[in-house]
Amino acid sequence: MANILVVDDELGIRDLLSEILNDEGHSVDLAENATQARNARLNGSYDLVLLDIWMPDTDGVSLLKEWAMAGTLTMPVIMMSGHATIDTAVEATRIGAFSFLEKPITMQKLLKAVEQGLARSTAQPPASAAAPAQTNTAPAPATTGAIANGAPAPAPVVAVMEQAPMSHQGFNLDRPLREARDGFEKAYFEFHLAREGGSMTRVAEKTGLERTHLYRKLRQLGVDLGRNKRNA
Incomplete structure (x- = not known):
């Protein structure tokens, strides 16, 4: 960090x-x-x-x-x-x-x-x-x-390209970066919520996010917090 x-x-x-x-x-x-x-x-x-x-x-x-x-x-x-x-x-x-x-x-x-x-x-x-x-x-x-x-940049431009398959683990990567990232993040958080029985405290610990930021992120991604929700 x-x-x-x-x-x-x-x-x-x-x-x-x-x-x-x-x-x-x-x-x-x-x-x-x-x-x-x-x-x-x-x-x-x-x-x-x-x-x-x-x-x-x-x-x-x-x-x-x-x-x-x-x-x-x-x-x-x-x-x-x-x-x-x-x-x-x-x-x-x-x-x-x-x-x-x-x-x-x-x-x-x-x-x-x-x-x-x-x-x-x-x-x-x-x-x-x-x-x-x-x-x-x-x-x-x-x-x-x-x-x-x-206008051209004042210094040489370094192009960094990472090769990756068009799809991985069920995710369609042939789309804009933000959409691909949002799709992955939603699946990521839903996985941890299900594994931790909806415990926001444990999900926050697992993902390394503060609870306030975690709630905001889940709402932004449209994650259903009603399923298996538990605050313990």
Whole structure:
């Protein structure tokens, strides 16, 4: 489990990213502007930061530069934007951004970018930003999302493809990722509910989710809680 900070001025994006990352077992803090992000960074340590570029008080690139100059850019930072230009991407990369995600952000791209960022954090923590200009001498980090308006990404794009059969254990995988994931998760939770006799406490323990989050997830998936329901 990693500690992740999500910085975005749009409530819907913050909630969406938080839900996805929480489902993956990560601990997520949220900030709606640069001021809250500064305070969060001063008061806590993060393994990864998802940082929006366009924010009302201070833009994400300026905040990234602040952290770099202060020597607190000790974690991978993934920039997010639906309107980034190549110049903006190059500038953020020069300062020390790990990669970019283009909005709207798909779950697949988000999880892949987070996985790569956390792997970088574990294998090779970012160097102290006392001299951020040195980042020019190293190859630019691979970007996960494309830059807006169809422009080429400022760094080589790493394509990760996993081969899998079209169906597995009765699941039809030839459909959109979210539908396939929802179908699997519903079957997964129904299996554990049946095995634990409807005990939400035991299912929460087995699946590693808090009961409140578990209830919300089951309602979202349309799982019938009336069958074999037991709160013990």
